Amino acid sequence: KQEVTQIPAALSVPEGENLVLNCSFTDSAIYNLQWFRQDPGKGLTSLLLIQSSQREQTSGRLNASLDKSSGRSTLYIAASQPGDSATYLCAVRKGRGYNKLIFGAGTRLAVHP
Amino acid sequence: GAGVSQSPSNKVTEKGKDVELRCDPISGHTALYWYRQSLGQGLEFLIYFQGNSAPDKSGLPSDRFSAERTGGSVSTLTIQRTQQEDSAVYLCASSIRQGDNEQFFGPGTRLTVL
Numbered sequence: 604k605q606e607v608t609q610i611p612a613a614l615s616v617p618e619g620e621n622l623v624l625n626c627s628f629t630d631s632a633i634y635n636l637q638w639f640r641q642d643p644g645k646g647l648t649s650l651l652l653i654q655s656s657q658r659e660q661t662s663g664r665l666n667a668s669l670d671k672s673s674g675r676s677t678l679y680i681a682a683s684q685p686g687d688s689a690t691y692l693c694a695v696r697k698g699r700g701y702n703k704l705i706f707g708a709g710t711r712l713a714v715h716p
Numbered sequence: 717g718a719g720v721s722q723s724p725s726n727k728v729t730e731k732g733k734d735v736e737l738r739c740d741p742i743s744g745h746t747a748l749y750w751y752r753q754s755l756g757q758g759l760e761f762l763i764y765f766q767g768n769s770a771p772d773k774s775g776l777p778s779d780r781f782s783a784e785r786t787g788g789s790v791s792t793l794t795i796q797r798t799q800q801e802d803s804a805v806y807l808c809a810s811s812i813r814q815g816d817n818e819q820f821f822g823p824g825t826r827l828t829v830l
Contacts, residue, residue, distance in 0.1 A: 703749070703761030
């Protein structure tokens with residue numbers, strides 16, 4: 604059974620710091636991995652999608668990497684800003700024929716001025 | 717609208733009542749998903765629709781839960797005889813098709829069962 608773990612559960616940093624959020628999964632046979640952001644009381648915003656054949660994806664100040672063999676993904680946020688404060692979730696899809704995403708519990712990030 | 721929309725945004729109901737939650741996916745998206753986000757449980761898959769194919773109901777927690785999708789667009793999630801443990805945020809997502817496409821989520825419906 605696929606399990607997704609995110610470390611740390613919570614993180615508080617001063618504005619301007621570069622930071623790394625970690626996601627690990629127990630079954631390396633994944634089809635893709637997706638990073639989301641969730642603001643309090645809101646739905647999920649898709650940040651980055653990495654296919655199993657890819658090593659990384661970048662969007663603005665965000666960079667996500669994937670190491671399938673070790674069952675790990677990291678989300679790197681450069682020059683953090685207070686507006687980055689949110690919960691960050693990673694989710695994996697097992698295979699093309701599998702419909703559901705399996706989510707980690709998330710990392711709650713607070714960036715203070 | 718450009719995104720996935722859900723209604724109502726909040727629903728408070730009494731134990732034992734039935735509730736209906738609605739999802740409007742992004743226009744042109746053929747795949748639609750329902751998830752539930754509970755305190756302490758994280759996000760759990762409930763059900764998936766793809767075009768006219770039979771839905772994947774493997775995540776529905778009990779037979780009190782059902783969903784339909786009319787005309788390949790709007791979907792309704794129905795919970796019968798609600799219980800307090802049904803209290804959660806119910807999220808809907810859509811994607812262009814099944815497979816490698818990103819899932820885009822709506823804002824969710826917060827359900828509180830008293």
